[in-house]
Amino acid sequence: MNLNETRNLSQEENFEIASVMHATILDELIRCTDWVKTDAVFHGGTSLSIIRESVRFSEDLDFMITEECAEGLEVAVRSVHDRMALILGGHYPGGNLELKGPKGRDVCQWLFVWSHPARRGNVQVKAEFLITKKDLLANYASTHIVPNSRRAVLVKSHVPVPVLVSAWADKIKAIATRPAFKWRDAYDLSYISRSMVRESLTDSEKAQAIRATAAIYGTSMVELEQGLRRVLGSGVFEEVAAFEADMKRWFDADTYERMLRRDVFRDDLEVSAQEVSDAIAILRSPRPERRP
Numbered sequence: 001m002n003l004n005e006t007r008n009l010s011q012e013e014n015f016e017i018a019s020v021m022h023a024t025i026l027d028e029l030i031r032c033t034d035w036v037k038t039d040a041v042f043h044g045g046t047s048l049s050i051i052r053e054s055v056r057f058s059e060d061l062d063f064m065i066t067e068e069c070a071e072g073l074e075v076a077v078r079s080v081h082d083r084m085a086l087i088l089g090g091h092y093p094g095g096n097l098e099l100k101g102p103k104g105r106d107v108c109q110w111l112f113v114w115s116h117p118a119r120r121g122n123v124q125v126k127a128e129f130l131i132t133k134k135d136l137l138a139n140y141a142s143t144h145i146v147p148n149s150r151r152a153v154l155v156k157s158h159v160p161v162p163v164l165v166s167a168w169a170d171k172i173k174a175i176a177t178r179p180a181f182k183w184r185d186a187y188d189l190s191y192i193s194r195s196m197v198r199e200s201l202t203d204s205e206k207a208q209a210i211r212a213t214a215a216i217y218g219t220s221m222v223e224l225e226q227g228l229r230r231v232l233g234s235g236v237f238e239e240v241a242a243f244e245a246d247m248k249r250w251f252d253a254d255t256y257e258r259m260l261r262r263d264v265f266r267d268d269l270e271v272s273a274q275e276v277s278d279a280i281a282i283l284r285s286p287r288p289e290r291r292p
Contacts, residue, residue, distance in 0.1 A: 001013060001016070001092065003092060003093070003094060003116060003118040003119070004118070005118065006117070006118050006119070006120070007118075007119065007120065008119070008120045008121060009119040009120060009121035009122070009123070011249070011252075011253075012252060012253075013119070014121075014123050015057050015252060016152075017088070017092065017114055017123045018057075018059065018123050018125055019152065019153075020087065020088065020091060020152050020153050021084060021088070021112055021114065021123065021125045022046055022049075022050060022061060022125060023050065023152075023153035023154065023155050024080070024083060024084045024087050024088075024153050025061055025080050025084065025112070025125065025127055026042065026050065026061065026155050026157070026159060027153070027154070027155045027156060027157050028079060028080045028083045028084070029076055029077075029080050029127075030157035030158070030159055030160075031157055032076050032079045032080070033069065033072065033076050035065070035069060035160060036144070036160055037142040037143065037144060037160035038066075038134070038137065038138055039065065039066055039068075039069045039137075039160070040063055040064065040065040040066070040069055040137075040160055041063065041064045041137065041140065041142045041160050041161060041162060042061065042062070042063055042159050042160060042161050043062055043063070043064060043161065043162050043166075043167065043170055044058070044060070044061070044062030044170070045058030045060075045062075045184060045188055046058040046059075046060060046061050046062070047061075047062070047161055047162070047167070048167065048188055048191060048192070050147050050155065050159075051145050051147050051159060051161045052164075052167075052191075052192075052195060053148070054188070054191050055251065055255055056184065056187055056188070056191070056247075056250045056251060057250050057251065057252075058184075058250075059124070059125065059126065060125065060126040060127070060128055061125070061126070061127045061128070062128050062130070063127070063128065063129045063130065064129075064130045064132055064137060064140070064216060065129050065130070065131060065132070065137075066131075066132065066133065066134040066137055067131055067132070067133060067134070068134065070108065070129065070131045073102075073108060073129060074102065077099070077101070077102075077110050077127065078099070080127075081097065081099040081112065084097060084112065085097045087153060088114060091152065092114075092116060094116060094117060094118070095114055095115065095116040096114070096115050096116070097112065097113070097114050098112070098113040098114075098115070099111070099112060099113075100112075100113065105131075106130070106131055107128060107129065107130050107131070108128070108129045108131060109126055109127070109128050109129075110126070110127045110128075110129075111124060111125070111126050111127075112124070112125045112126075112127070130216070130217075132216045136212075136215050136216050137216065139212045139215065140162070140166055140212045140213065140216060141162070141163045141165060141166045141209060141212065142160055142161060142162050142163060142166060143160070143161060143162075143163050144158040144159065144160055144161070145158070145159055145161055146158055146159070147159065164192060164195055164196045164199060165196065165199070165201055165205055165206060165209040166209050166212070166213065167192050168189070168192045168193070168196060168206070168209065168275070169206070169209035169210045169212065169213040170213055171185055171188050171189040171192060172189070172210060172213075172224070172228070172275070172276070172279045173210070173213045173214060173217060173219065173224060175189065175227070175228065175231055175276060176219075176223070176224045176225075176226075176227030176228045176231065177217070177219060177223070177224070177227050181231055181234070181236050183242070183243050183246040183247060184246075184247075184250060185272075186236075186237070186243065186268060186269055186272040187247060187250070187265075187268050187272075189271075189272040189275050189276075190267070190268035190269075190271040190272045190275070191268075193271050193272070193274075193275050194271070203281075203282050203285065206278075206279070206282050207282050207283075207285070210224065210279070210282070210283070221283055224279075224283055225280055225283040225284065228276050228279055228280050228283070229280060231276065232273070232276050232277065232280070237269050237270075237272065237273035237276075238269075239269075240265060240266050240269060243265050243268075243269055244260065244265045247259075247265060
């Protein structure tokens, strides 16, 4: 990146710098906290990108952490800021890194903002921590993975992340409960669905994953079913042109054009619509009675 001339920050530069920030946050956070899957889980779109190699760009890092881990969060985040300032200074000399936060209680947010005199605009990355109870997180199926990353900054830590069925349940919950539909959820759900093909998951396993996610967010099965029916009935999964237009900001230009030529986005909508339909059927199925 040539920082000897002043111009607007491009989308490609934003992606590049944010990628460095993502990896640094993740690696330093796990290194200085030593969190394991019973303490915290890194989930959401950026998790799919870093851990599961999704090509969609994602802005923020989302974590679920226990109440006990939340007590040391501020010290950890400030350690992340100090390391990130050093790494960004090495890659992009002359820049500035600002840390804003914390904001919120049950969901604690920290914002990292990079700027440079040679660029108009800035790069913002938010780290969001949903604080939950230890027993609820213990019921959420997760694992540890060292990312197979080609990024400028390597993540060398064993990162606690959802197993695929938990990632699937997260997206089902998000689609059902967001105030407004987000197109990126449809892409992510399709990506997870394709990744799960070889796992041969049963409806019972999917239902268990939905229940674990719902419990963390304090959402009922009835609310999820109603939300999914509302989204499915809205017709959003038939709006291919709107989906394609929104997705343009989440991919580099070459990847986006290749996906358009192959009609990938239409396929993604069809897959995600089917996953939502399947989830509705799972939620409607009666739960087996527990034997005394």
